[in-house]
Amino acid sequence: MASSGMRVYGTVLSCDLAFWGVVWGGLVLLGWPSGEGVALGSLWAMGAGRWLLLHAVSVATQSGRGRPVLRRWVATLCLLGPAFESGKALQWGSSSRGTPIPDPGAAALGVVAATSACLFWELTFPEAERGKGGGEKQQKAWDLFMRVIRYSRPDALHLGAAFLFLSLAVLGETCIPYYTGRVVDLLGSRYQPSSFLSAIGFMALFSFSSSLCVGLRGGMFMWSLSRLNKRMRHMLFRSLVQQEIGFFEETKPGGLTSRLISDIDKMGRSVAMNINVLLRSTVKLLCLLGLMLGLSWHLTVLACVEMPLLALLQNFYNTHCQALMQQLQDCKAEAQEVASSALGAVRTVRSFGAERAEARRYQEVIAKMQAAQWRKDTLKAVLLLLRRLVTVGVKVMMLFYGRRLIASGQLTSGGLLAFVLYQKDMATNTRHLVYICGDMLNCTSAASKVFLYLDRKPREEGAGTLEPPNLEGRLTLRDVTFSYPTKPDAPALNGVSLELCPGKMTALVGPSGGGKSSCVSLLERFYEPQEGQVLLDGRPLHSYQHRYLHRKIAMVSQDPVLFSGSVRDNIAYGLEDCSMERIESAARKANAHNFICELEQGYDTDVGESGGQLSAGQKQCIAIARALVREPQVLILDEVTSCMDVDTQLAMQEVLTGSRGQTVLVVAHRLKTVEQADSILFLEDGVVVEQGTHRQLMARRGRYHRLREKLFSDLDSTGTH
Structure with missing residues (x-):
């Protein structure tokens, strides 16, 4: 399968070379001046013709699962050049003309850039065919994620303000490396006090404003997170208490409390925390790419090689981490169930002398949870090591090539410093982007458990509406x-x-x-x-x-x-506006009024956890009063x-x-x-x-x-x- 795929891509590249050969031959026959550019419209026309040719070749030579990937690669390869020339014309106001035929080096860089971009996309956002197991899983995860987003609609104003502050913070952060490079250039050339002070002033201004906006952005996202968690916990608890009694016999209370606490926290993080990082990384990545292209498109293409490699490593980590996260979550729920059952029935444990048995049982669950956590941490440590090696390797190559650009006069020392700072930020944001895409899937797995109980309908028939004023009671x-x-x-x-x-x-x-x-x-x-x-x-x-x-x-x-x-409160439990006269009357009928009055605070005495401050007979009397008050x-x-x-x-x-x-x-x-x-x-x-x-x-x-x-x-x- 791999050799067949390589042959297909080789065939497409061969046809691409043939296309450029035909174009070069036609220009020579027409007597086109060497080095003369063509209008952007002509570049787009050639790109479209090139795409039609290679698209036809890809359709004829490839079928099945790999065809969508090949089509996206062909489209990127053909249209990247015209898009780059158009971007140069818009950003730097250059002449709206481009080189009709790229030189061999530029052509090779174009192939590398197109392949890197497509590889990064495929690894970060894998898309299997519909009907396949992987495609259904991805679609389900996406549907769950969008459902969490819909539950965040009441916080649209807060999220909008957070996005505004996020954009302002990104703008300030991306300007800081540029003025850092300006300061270096000013120090290395003829010193100009006014320009130097101006660059320092702008650096301070952008640093302060970006820090302020970062704080406001984080506050808005955290406020939205707390509101979402509050709503989801209330909705889930209301759904749980409405289930039939058999549901609670089949489901352990520890698992339900885990859904209410930890899983809702993970689900809320997918909106507030992950979208915070996702939007920040995406916006900043686009700004950084624009600025890096302005400094040196050669170094930009070289820096982009790091992205698909990091995506490949992160994709491998995400694939194996999801199973470990599921095991870890189950172990936490089991540990919570064991602890709550033992501590909730501590009198029974003490009466049977089962303290050691319960401690041993809890230790076994904790050991199983620790083993799952160790496997997850080991996998993460390996990922960090490989990621650091890739980052250092790319940076060394970039500095070596940047020295050549400085020697040829295409780049200044300050420009190289600014580019290195931009590249570091781009790598960091790329890692965040790839990590968040995988973490969202983990968060949606927690959301699936929450929605499973939230959508569950009681198996018993729904209650009717009869409320007759007079009831015989037969x-x-x-x-x-x-x-x-x-x-x-x-x-x-x-x-x-x-x-x-x-x-x-x-x-x-x-x-x-x-x-x-x-x-x-x-x-x-x-x-x-x-x-x-x-x-x-x-x-x-x-x-x-x-x-x-x-x-x-x-x-x-x-x-x-x-x-x-x-x-x-216990006698009037479940009743609204129950008067003290009714409570005392019910207590007298249950023969509870006398001993209640003898308590330290009478009817305001706290009965303790599960009524532990009262005797068994007193609890029965209060329970009878609770029934009679109705x-x-x-x-x-x-x-x-x-x-x-x-x-x-x-x-x-x-x-x-x-x-x-x-x-x-x-x-x-x-x-x-x-x-x-x-x-x-x-x-x-x-x-x-x-x-x-x-x-x-x-x-x-x-x-x-x-x-x-x-x-x-x-x-x-x-x-x-």
Whole structure:
């Protein structure tokens, strides 16, 4: 394949030589004076004719994937000369005439310049054919990048001001080397105080103004970055909290927090930081090329050889670095997950004496992250070494050739110094440009993870709009079959039917894993059943408005979750404009008012992280008050009396029996709690095996009777022992 490509390019160059031979022969026959130039229009006409010829040859000799590259190279080779002559005419006001046939040296430099420019473009902005894996990847990365740009539209004014300051800073920075060269020329020739002071003054002016503009530019870009990160974090968090419960069972919290923190930072950097460097490097590179061409186009062509070599090295680095960056990001997320899980459950770790095991597990993750970081740093060190060798080699060649130009009078010493300074800036900006193009792909990989969660739609049906003013509170499960998303082949409920009546207390009992918690999860609409219906007052549960539904149905779990903050905030959690009278009334009904008043700051006492400053029974009372303050029509209690003392349990009887027409569902493992229930359902293996009152079920001497007898015999033996 390589030899075939070389033959194609050799054929094109041979045809190019033949074209110039024909042109030279025609000019000789016409008696064209030697060294006489032609109008720019004629140069463009010859360039167009040359391009048509070589384009036809390229189409005839090359097909497939390499054809677009060859076409771009042919166009650059044919039109570079006319473009250069036109630029000279516009910039320096020279005669609008150019050399019809270049000398061999200029022709060779033209081939080198065209090849370098095309190679730099292809390596920096690789473009595979559509439909190929690489092309799809590049297109996807570009689409992600443009989407991040669209999210930055609210900051268009700040970004516009940043670009203005960027342009002014570049203008000032590019003028400094020119006046440096002027100072050197003035010192080396006949000294002129006025000219010398003028050059020094302009250097100081441009240095101060460029420094000021650089600071303003950076401030504007950083301000835009902080605003973008704030918007994206809010949007992503809002999307995450709206996902179904099964999503959080399948996804680790550490990975989600990593998306919220580190990945959004990387994504924001692709706009604020990378575009800052990209625009600055591009604008400055164009200005530098113009000034360098004005000093010496020979040295400019030689300096441009460095660009494709640096692009080749950076492209190799980017290709291998993306995989390492992905590994490193995954390791960071895993380390964050291990640390948060261990520190969040430190009581469990301490109670089982698993400190060393957790430390060892975290050390293994850190070691894996360190290995990935070491491979990435080693690759970067090799890149820096090779890049420095290329830079030094090109600079030595440039100084050697510049000495020849000075000796021939085509360049001054100050001009060479200015050119060297320009070339150094150009090399630096070229490296930044190539690096940023690769880093944008890494940032878009982080953006893809953010957008994956941002665009994700909950798998459950969307909430409806029903908000009836009067709700009876009759809940019905009709032939419900349900499996958890993590265990789709293991049904938790199998054809379950039950009804919760207003003003009545219904109890769910049975062994662990029988399906009690699954029923509660469906009634709270944490999940959707695979078969059957869940109805509220005869209408599907998903047809009700989300906030309305969870205001009418309140649940208290066996191990309630309290949030860091005051007791008042925890009771009024999720409610707006909840008065203190309602909070105190709910606390009294939950038998929590007395111990709350005994706290140091009463209702303003901070409960600590996850309610750690309160006992288990106090947390349950506050959780019950949090449910009652909503005045729900349906109240679901999951073993809420397990940590309460006897007095508190007696005070809760009014709540348990369904006062004021409430529909009450009690899930209990202690059968003593449910003896007063109006209806008891015994669930086992996802099926309702018995149903009735306590007296009816005891008379049947079935599963409920055996479970109760076993429980009390265990308690008696424990007490006797």
